[in-house]
Amino acid sequence: MMQLSNLHTIGQSEPQHIQIENGIIRTITGNTAVNSTPNVQFDNAIAIPGLINSHDHLDFNVFPQLGNGIYPDYREWGNDINSRKKNSINDVLKVPKALRIRWGMYKNLLNGVTTVVNHGEALKIRDSIVNVFQDCHSLHSLHFEKHWKWKLNTPFKKKKPIVMHTGEGTNAGASQEIDALIRGNIFKKALVGVHGVAMNTTQARSFKALVWCPASNVFLLNATANINALKSSTCILFGSDSTLSASWNIWEHIQLAREFGCLSDEELLESLTSTAAAIWGLADRGRLEQGYRADLLIVKKQAGETLTEQILMTRPENILMVVNAGRVKLFDESLFDQMHELPGSTNNFSSIIINGNKKYVEGNLPGLMNEIKKYHRQVSFPVEAH
Numbered sequence: 001m002m003q004l005s006n007l008h009t010i011g012q013s014e015p016q017h018i019q020i021e022n023g024i025i026r027t028i029t030g031n032t033a034v035n036s037t038p039n040v041q042f043d044n045a046i047a048i049p050g051l052i053n054s055h056d057h058l059d060f061n062v063f064p065q066l067g068n069g070i071y072p073d074y075r076e077w078g079n080d081i082n083s084r085k086k087n088s089i090n091d092v093l094k095v096p097k098a099l100r101i102r103w104g105m106y107k108n109l110l111n112g113v114t115t116v117v118n119h120g121e122a123l124k125i126r127d128s129i130v131n132v133f134q135d136c137h138s139l140h141s142l143h144f145e146k147h148w149k150w151k152l153n154t155p156f157k158k159k160k161p162i163v164m165h166t167g168e169g170t171n172a173g174a175s176q177e178i179d180a181l182i183r184g185n186i187f188k189k190a191l192v193g194v195h196g197v198a199m200n201t202t203q204a205r206s207f208k209a210l211v212w213c214p215a216s217n218v219f220l221l222n223a224t225a226n227i228n229a230l231k232s233s234t235c236i237l238f239g240s241d242s243t244l245s246a247s248w249n250i251w252e253h254i255q256l257a258r259e260f261g262c263l264s265d266e267e268l269l270e271s272l273t274s275t276a277a278a279i280w281g282l283a284d285r286g287r288l289e290q291g292y293r294a295d296l297l298i299v300k301k302q303a304g305e306t307l308t309e310q311i312l313m314t315r316p317e318n319i320l321m322v323v324n325a326g327r328v329k330l331f332d333e334s335l336f337d338q339m340h341e342l343p344g345s346t347n348n349f350s351s352i353i354i355n356g357n358k359k360y361v362e363g364n365l366p367g368l369m370n371e372i373k374k375y376h377r378q379v380s381f382p383v384e385a386h
Contacts, residue, residue, distance in 0.1 A: 007047040040338050049285065051113045056118060067080075092379070095375040112297040129363060130324060135280070167195060178199055196230065295324055302318070333360070348362055350363065
């Protein structure tokens with residue numbers, strides 16, 4: 001059993017104490033008489049459910065952002081970078097896929113993500129740093145997925161959502177592509193669209209959800225989906241996409257989303273927690289409640305009128321702890337002296353620096369970065385080994 005004490009939580013006026021046992025939240029209480037060993041005490045901190053990143057390509061996060069200006073759609077972008085940036089792409093692809101996938105998981109962990117939905121072919125992952133959700137059917141897009149209509153309608157697929165890039169453009173073809181996907185979905189399977197920049201409210205009604213990736217959209221297209229209108233027709237989830245088209249820092253993406261003003265702060269946070277859990281069928285996640293899986297993100301309090309606003313203004317260096325299924329995966333240097341109470345908690349951790357702030361992460365992250373550099377010396381990481 002472990003207790004995390006003195007944490008501010010949304011909806012509670014007084015700090016709460018969270019007891020975790022066997023990977024599950026056993027109690028959340030304001031009763032200071034509750035005691036458990038080990039007990040980690042926090043000061044001026046907020047706890048929320050661990051984030052659910054609903055769109056990433058884990059093996060594409062060693063890439064730098066690649067592009068040459070603004071494109072009318074993803075096809076133009078894909079054709080352009082594969083022509084003009086071929087050498088850069090080949091340099092990254094020299095890195096073994098297993099190493100690229102592992103860095104992709106760390107990228108998510110460093111952002112406070114405890115569950116990430118990987119888009120693409122199913123990955124074989126051992127010793128995962130975060131939970132990688134692949135219980136869905138991934139199709140890339142109408143243009144780049146051969147025989148997409150057959151794959152979409154094959155009767156051999158189980159009743160899992162079909163996840164597909166769609167409407168990723170600002171031209172007429174992008175909207176027409178959405179219509180073609182809807183018409184092609186003969187058996188009306190559950191569709192989760194990704195990007196949907198060209199999507200309208202009528203089209204949105206044919207989708208179980210839309211994953212919004214505003215940073216990626218702005219980089220490629222200088223535009224994003226009309227989420228303010230679409231949210232009345234479908235559920236909105238939030239995704240980071242890979243570093244091919246967006247920065248590694250999901251909090252920059254979240255703060256860009258706030259600037260658009262399409263979702264309230266509460267809706268935006270739910271798109272990363274409870275709404276995402278509901279769409280992906282993760283009934284044990286997405287809420288900070290008794291009986292739920294102990295996936296937690298704990299951050300420093302910021303300036304802001306509400307706790308939700310303070311959370312959304314977080315940066316990776318302000319993360320104090322990430323807990324995945326009851327196991328501490330990341331913690332801040334300020335907690336180091338308390339962590340010895342957790343059995344084996346610091347034995348398998350390495351230290352890194354994020355924007356001048358020291359963090360400890362499970363596993364040998366500096367070793368991973370060094371191994372990747374053996375294959376691609378020019379790769380740039382957002383953290384430093386310590």
